[in-house]
Amino acid sequence: MxxxxxxxxxxxxxxxxxxxxxxxxxxxxxxxxxxxxxxxxxxxxxxxxxxxxxxxxxxxxxxxxxxxxxxxxxxxxxxxxxxxxxxxxNKDRIGTTLAAFLRDNFLIPRVVARRMQGLDVAGAVGRWLSEPGARDGRLVRGAGKLAVHMLEAFDQQRLGGMVKGAIGNRLRELDVSPLLGQALTAAIAEQRHLPLLDGIIRWAARVLEANEHLIRAMVHERAGSIMRWTGLDETLANKIIEGLHKMLSEMGEDSDHPLRAKAEEGLETLAHDLIHDPAMQARVEGIKAEIIANPAMQRWLDGLWEQARGGMLKMARNPDGVMGGPVGDMLRQLGETLQKDAALRATINRFVRRTAVGMAADYGDGIVRLVSETVRSWxxxxxxxxxxxxxxxxxxxxxxxxxxxxxxxxxxxxxxxxxxx
CATH class of the missing domain: 1.20.1270 (Substrate Binding Domain Of Dnak; Chain:A; Domain 2)
Known part of the structure; x- marks a missing residue:
């Protein structure tokens, strides 16, 4: 080399x-x-x-x-x-020794776990976010400039394609059927499905009112000539429409209405099938695949990436303005929450610790080789x-x-x- x-x-x-x-x-x-x-x-x-x-x-x-x-x-x-x-x-031997020192003292998973045991990363982040004086403006502006350079230097079409592909792959790998079933089961158990049923009933009433002429036309077409000649078809259509309106009104007012009970039973069956029925799960996966492959969905993903990139560039170009606006207020509230909520801090610190240990286990040897080979190449x-x-x-x-x-x-x-x- x-x-x-x-x-x-x-x-x-x-x-x-x-x-x-x-x-x-x-x-x-x-x-x-x-x-x-x-x-x-x-x-x-x-x-x-x-x-x-x-x-x-x-x-x-x-x-x-x-x-x-x-x-x-x-x-x-x-x-x-x-x-x-x-x-x-001894340059090469120094590189090897330095790499071994990094591995033995910093990159072994148990060493990383022990060193991070007492670190309160979440608390430090909370203090930094909640105290305006603790945030060095030069550091924020320097990080913003670096972020702008990185976002503008990348091939946007390729990077956008990578982001869109990553999101699409993640959606394809996600087994949505059990998630939907579990969410529906939890909603039914906590009575959170009732507003949904009420909304469906109100929607059905509006649809019925907007399409009364279709019902009248259907009854008129299917009625015999005698009923049309005597006007009984109009009377029958009115009775059907009045009966449907009355049924929907009673369903909206009576929480124990038999049809509401049937609807709730249907929702419970749907939730069970979403979790346990392979045929239902296959149908949901098919619908999901069709939605992902739809050109409109692809355009939405493209727009999502562009909006995210534009937002990141705006934030990076004006970090002081962002920190002084709603985003800054949100970050300050997050910092205060991190300082007050011990359970949240413990959860974040545990996640950071496990992430660091995982990175040491996955990439430690690669970092050691990189240090050794880099020093050798100097x-x-x-x-x-x-x-x-x-x-x-x-x-x-x-x-x-x-x-x-x-x-x-x-x-x-x-x-x-x-x-x-």
């Missing part, structure tokens, strides 16, 4: 690191100059022996630490000294500069400390030597 070279400008040393290098190197130069000056004047001023000992040991300590720090990232002075340029030589020189830029400033403090501590040790040794003479 060809090494992946990071941008060179991104690997340039930051000013703080350059400044610390100059300070550490300058301190070493100062110690060298001090050593030379003290050594030159020591015969005249014996007390300068302490200064010379401090500077001499400081140079040794500073040079030793310079060698150790430099050896991490490159060969000191360009010399191929064994066990130097540690990071470039260009050694550039990634070495990246690491040095990230931690090099602290490493320069090691050089400074080594210089000063070495000088103090040398001063102490010289003092002991003077005392023992």
């Amino acid at each position: 060809k090494p992946f070279r990071l941008r060179s400008d991104a690997a340039a040393p930051p000013p703080a690191l350059v400044r610390m290098r100059w300070i550490a190197g300058g301190l070493l130069v100062v110690m060298a100059a001090t050593f030379l000056a003290a050594r030159a004047f020591e015969p005249r001023v014996p007390a300068l022996g302490f200064v010379r000992a401090f500077a001499e040991a400081a140079m040794v300590g500073g040079l030793a630490d310079w060698f150790a720090v430099t050896a991490l990232f490159r060969h000191p002075l360009g010399l191929p000294i064994p066990h130097t340029a540690i990071i470039p030589r 260009d050694a020189e550039t990634i070495t500069r990246r690491l040095e830029n990230a931690v090099g400033r602290d490493l320069q403090y090691i050089r400074i400390n080594g210089t000063l501590v070495g000088g103090l040790v040398g001063l102490a040794i010289h003092a002991v030597d003077v005392v023992l003479r």
Whole structure:
């Protein structure tokens, strides 16, 4: 695999690191100059022996630490000294070790479950949503810009087709017959079907009133010539219409009407068949398939995706306005509910925990391979500069400390030597 070279400008040393290098190197130069000056004047001023000992040991300590720090990232002075340029030589092993560290400490399901046991994700989200001051406007606007770029960058026709296909596949996989049966059974048990029956009766009354002329025409066509000549067909039609109106009126007023009982019995039978009768379930599935395949349904799905995409773009382009409008009020209410409802928080936290554990189980090995292969593909020189830029400033403090501590040790040794003479 060809090494992946990071941008060179991104690997340039930051000013703080350059400044610390100059300070550490300058301190070493100062110690060298001090050593030379003290050594030159020591015969005249014996007390300068302490200064010379401090500077001499400081140079040794500073040079030793310079060698150790430099050896991490490159060969000191360009010399191929064994066990130097540690990071470039062990880049692949570092990637493997890092991947193993991620797997053993973050991506094993039981580890993920243990680490997330005490996390109150729902509570944190609730506080963020309910407290306007906790929501960083820059974070919201940055996330909005990212969402806009992503929505506009995707192939909309392809993405819309994927969304529509996903919804269609989900509808095809959904076994609606038992769901309808269970919903109808629950509605009957809780008497929630009564408004439906009342609505059907009122609808039937309106239909009858609007189609009285059809009933009169049917009776007239089927009546004999004598009934038409005597006008009995009109009387019969009126009686039929009056009887139907009276029956519907009684059904609407009397909750114990026999026909209402028959209707309720029919609903109970329908609910039972929806749950247990394969023939009924097959009929419902056939109707569902026809509805999904209908061009009007496909156009509705297309419109649904476009409306959803337009809404998401509007929200992403103006997140502050959205947060200040009805959506913001809804989110604030959701945040307050999450903070007050302990049972809801526990349910959401449990769902998040199970989701994280499931993702670790399903994708943990893939993430580990990705990290290992990515580090292996990095260009050694550039990634070495990246690491040095990230931690090099602290490493320069090691050089400074080594210089000063070495000088103090040398001063102490010289003092002991003077005392023992």
